[in-house]
Amino acid sequence: MAKKIFYGWWVVAASFPISLYVSGIIFYGFTAFFEPLVKEFGWSYTKVSFAASLRGLEAGIFSPFVGLLVDRFGSRKLILGGIILTGSGLILLSLTQSLLIFYSAFFILALGAGGCMSLVTLTAVATWFDKNVGKAFGVMSSAFGASGLIVPLIVWLIDAFYWRTALIILGFGLWIFGIPLAFVIRNKPKQYEYLADGVLPGDPVSYQKIQTKKVEFSLRIALKNRSFIYLILTEAIRMMTLSAVVTHVMPYLSHAGISRPTASLVVAAIPLCSIAGRFGFGWGADIFEKRYVMAMTYLFMVIGLLAFCYVQVKWLVFLFLFFFPLGFGGGVVLRGVILRDYFGIGSFGTMLGTLIGFASIGGVIGPTLTGWVFDTLRNYQSAWLGLIVLIALAMVMILSLKKPKTID
Secondary structure: OOOOOOHHHHHHHHHHHHHHHHHHHHHHOHHHHHHHHHHHHOOOHHHHHHHHHHHHHHHOOHHHHHHHHHHHHOHHHHHHHHHHHHHHHHHHHOOOOOHHHHHHHHHHHHHHHHHHOHHHHHHHHHOOOOOOHHHHHHHHHHHHHHHHHHHHHHHHHHHHHOHHHHHHHHHHHHHHHHHHHHOOOOOOHHHHOOOHHHOOOOOHHHHHHHHHHOOOOOHHHHOOOHHHHHHHHHHHHHHHHHHHHHHHHHHHHHHOOOOHHHHHHHHHHHHHHHHHHHHHHHHHHOOOOHHHHHHHHHHHHHHHHHHHOOOOOOOHHHHHHHHHHHHHHHHHHHHHHHHHHHHOOOOHHHHHHHHHHHHHHHHHHHHHHHHHHHHHHOOOHHHHHHHHHHHHHHHHHHHOOOOOOOOO
């Protein structure tokens, strides 16, 4: 008789398309709406960029609260509510007539995305896996990479039907397929007589390994640990860099003389190329010392961003697309893997929410500061070079991480 597929992989399979669709529209796809909005309303780049910062609230001040909710109520309810709110936010965004409506719509999108993106879906996956957590996180987080496939579709919808109609189509589309998938999510394996990785409690050897392997830390204790603080700081730098690049990549490439259709392909390639980093670094995290693997992801970002500074030399675009996406994609996986390995699963959602919440300060600063640099200096290079220095500093902090041994 064929071996039954462990249900944890069905949780991954259901979470994958939800994360792909939502991140493809809200995170990577927003850059496609950038120039149409500036053209129609005459807003500055700084004003439009600020909406990206509001979008970052889903990975910001909401995250600690969402982390508490997911630890208490489970992932399914939050994902369902997040899908409904996100669809509503997209439809409200289509009705934009002023900055107030524009920002209000992004506030609702932030609320919705907070319930159905990385924090909640990764927590759902984390409860189902232990020894294979790096692989599971790699597969799950690849959804955010594959979301680049949606960007050319968004550009086509905007060009063919106008940006308002495109938002309505995207909002209803999320409801149609996302709501049924939310009901596939199950919260914890113990509720279905499983342990992590599909181990049955009746298997005494495997059960004992899982029961004795980890020391669980509370958020209060983690906040006193230097390694947890370093994780917060390095994630803030990663998010500052990533949000700045994905928000400004199309206008930046346009100013570098690259056509809008070609630039949209570069935008799509960024998350798609990151899939290799998510799988590769996730696999490596299950085998090698995790902090060294994580430091390597930041080194890749440095090399890629250096190439990005000089995309006027066209072949450097390919160098950027090789290193930068692999680096930030691997960083997404290693963030959760190290957090689970160092501090346990008992308060994983709360700790990941706190980590993302503090780190999102970088996500808020990145796009707005980069827009201000362009408005002031009429170039982007100064912003990119400053971010490179910060990423190098993050590498030093990552190499200083030490795994906690006991609870104080």
